[in-house]
Amino acid sequence: MEFTDEAFVLAARAHGETGAIVELLTQHHGRWAAHVAGGASRRIKPLLQPGAPVTFSYRARVSDQLGSASLEAAGPGPSALFDDPLALAGIAAAAAVAAGALPEREPHPGAYLAFAALVDAFADPDIWPAVFVRFEAGLLAELGFGLDLSKCAATGALDDLIYVSPRTGRAVSRAAGAPYAERLLALPPFLLAAQQGLGPDDVRAGFALTGHFLETHIFGPLNRPLPPARVWLLDRLAEADRE
Numbered sequence: 001m002e003f004t005d006e007a008f009v010l011a012a013r014a015h016g017e018t019g020a021i022v023e024l025l026t027q028h029h030g031r032w033a034a035h036v037a038g039g040a041s042r043r044i045k046p047l048l049q050p051g052a053p054v055t056f057s058y059r060a061r062v063s064d065q066l067g068s069a070s071l072e073a074a075g076p077g078p079s080a081l082f083d084d085p086l087a088l089a090g091i092a093a094a095a096a097v098a099a100g101a102l103p104e105r106e107p108h109p110g111a112y113l114a115f116a117a118l119v120d121a122f123a124d125p126d127i128w129p130a131v132f133v134r135f136e137a138g139l140l141a142e143l144g145f146g147l148d149l150s151k152c153a154a155t156g157a158l159d160d161l162i163y164v165s166p167r168t169g170r171a172v173s174r175a176a177g178a179p180y181a182e183r184l185l186a187l188p189p190f191l192l193a194a195q196q197g198l199g200p201d202d203v204r205a206g207f208a209l210t211g212h213f214l215e216t217h218i219f220g221p222l223n224r225p226l227p228p229a230r231v232w233l234l235d236r237l238a239e240a241d242r243e
Contacts (some may be wrong), residue, residue, distance in 0.1 A: 090132060093230040133203065140210065149161065
């Protein structure tokens with residue numbers, strides 16, 4: 001089995017004295033793992049950072065074994081963000097979410113494109129947290145658990161949608177949700193329209209919303225918590241808001 005594909009590195013761990021087991025999100029083949037010889041070398045090590053874009057060439061004798069791969073740089077990747085530790089924390093969190101949520105060896109080109117858009121967004125500190133929330137919402141949709149924010153689940157109203165049902169993932173209007181507000185999740189306006197501005201609590205509400213459904217539909221059934229890198233990112237974002 002052989003193929004070459006564009007990919008982003010999600011994680012890497014040392015294997016043996018000089019090799020590494022690398023997990024990647026490929027454009028056409030989904031999440032994939034492979035052994036990379038020389039992973040500890042000065043040439044290869046920079047390519048193994050979460051979010052690094054690479055050209056991934058894979059080879060295995062049989063399809064169900066862990067094969068070997070070579071990597072070539074396909075862009076600047078996270079090295080361009082070394083002066084922005086918050087953005088680097090965001091890349092690590094996004095990679096951890098993708099690695100934990102996506103099934104192995106199952107094509108999800110939509111998830112790849114969403115991850116690529118998020119990586120590009122990290123260059124703009126004003127917008128990337130909101131793009132991260134959109135990435136997680138897109139990941140849920142890609143896996144069959146998309147939020148339905150088109151109209152109020154109770155009345156069919158199209159306007160003044162400010163809540164989401166934690167059970168169904170459907171939007172709820174202000175009027176219909178008022179009696180149950182404490183049990184509903186907040187719906188930040190930027191998830192309804194890209195041109196909506198960001199309020200002071202919108203990103204926090206967005207992460208709470210997508211985190212609830214990631215935990216309910218994906219990580220919880222696997223008996224795993226949300227990735228620690230995501231939890232740490234939210235702590236860092238909260239600290240930045242207080243500064």
